[in-house]
Amino acid sequence: MAVAFGYSRLPALRIKGRQLARVVVVASALLAGQAAALAPEHEARRLMLAIEESVAAENWGEASEYLNRLQLLDAEKPDDYNYYRGRVMLQSSHLNEAQAALEAYVTKAGTEGSHYQSALKLITGIERERKEKALVTQVGNDTKIAVIEPASDQRTASLRKLYLADSDNEALVLHLNSLLGVAGWRQDQAVVRLDRPADVEYRLSSGDNVISIQEIRRGSPGSVTRKTLQIPVFGVNPQVEWGCEPAVATCWIYDPRDGSRLIQLSLNRSQVEEIAQTLGKLIRNLQAPSDS
Structure with missing residues (x-):
């Protein structure tokens, strides 16, 4: 019984040996193909x-x-x-x-x-x-659109306590400026010193129906250019889009009116996402002032 069992294994071993040889041949062919790959x-x-x-x-x-x-x-x-x-x-x-x-x-x-x-x-x-x-x-502004709430009421209440603000909108503006203060765009991304102002930075304020965004650009000889843009909030989608371009080390907040580039920021996706969400919440609040 033991002898018969031993002989019965020989064909199986030969089959496995042939399979192993085929694997080696295929692997060799693949390695040869990799070695001959184009520059x-x-x-x-x-x-x-x-x-x-x-x-x-x-x-x-x-x-x-x-x-x-x-x-x-x-x-x-x-x-x-x-x-x-x-x-x-x-x-x-x-x-x-x-x-x-x-x-x-x-x-x-x-x-x-x-x-x-x-x-x-x-x-x-x-x-x-x-x-x-x-x-x-x-x-379609008169039609209510189901949107994902960019910042919950609980989150806004926390910001109001954090900044000791008198209203939700004031808290959102203060939080936005705090985020923008550390997310400014710099030509030299290698060394970031927060004690030195960014090459491009922003300051935001809000009125009854308008958001004002001041852009501050610093040039090489020490020149500073300031530009202010006002965005009326009515008819504007509160879902603010954003995107990043790693090739140029830049993230953008896009204008909710037409999708054009609005705010240029450093390459930090989490910061930019929070800025976009907070700006969307501010727009939504200003569109419904009775909720603020």
Whole structure:
């Protein structure tokens, strides 16, 4: 019985041996393929050609996949990369990302870029689409829209106690200015000293129906430029959008009226998100003053 059992295992061992040999052959082939991979500069060009073909065929999912692979590649990106990224982002209705990519293409490629005029037209189209969305929001202002509350009543009450404010709106303004004070944009992101003012910073105040935003920009020779913008709150969507662009170490708060860039901040997503949520709560309160 024992002898018969021992002999019955021999075919199984031979099969396993052949399977192991095949695994080794496949692994060797894969390693050889990796060793023969294109150098980064050639792989970047190959992916760029694949992106161009995918966009021409309107295969947007495939184009997005190739773009992501090219973005992760440790090689200099061709000028056209930002143009096609803008096209793909626009197709997905990511207007902010699309505009940022197209503007980057125009800046880098200049008037000699093969897609220069097309990029400018696309940027104009994005601007028009934002305005149309803003008009739809304003026209439908009488209709109540279900929105996610950006800051709960309990949160606002806590802020009111924290800042010893007389009203919810005063507490929200004080909190916004506190957040903006540490989120200012700096040209040099390597060393951030809070005892030195940011290159771009903001101060906010509110009236009965208006939010005033003062922008302070500091130049290299010590010059300071101040600009104030007023936003009437009626007809404005209280869901304030925001976004970040790691390539330029910048986050943006977008104007709730038309989606254009409003506030330029440092690259800190959690801070920018809280600023956008708090600003949305302030807009909502000012639209319904009886609740404040």
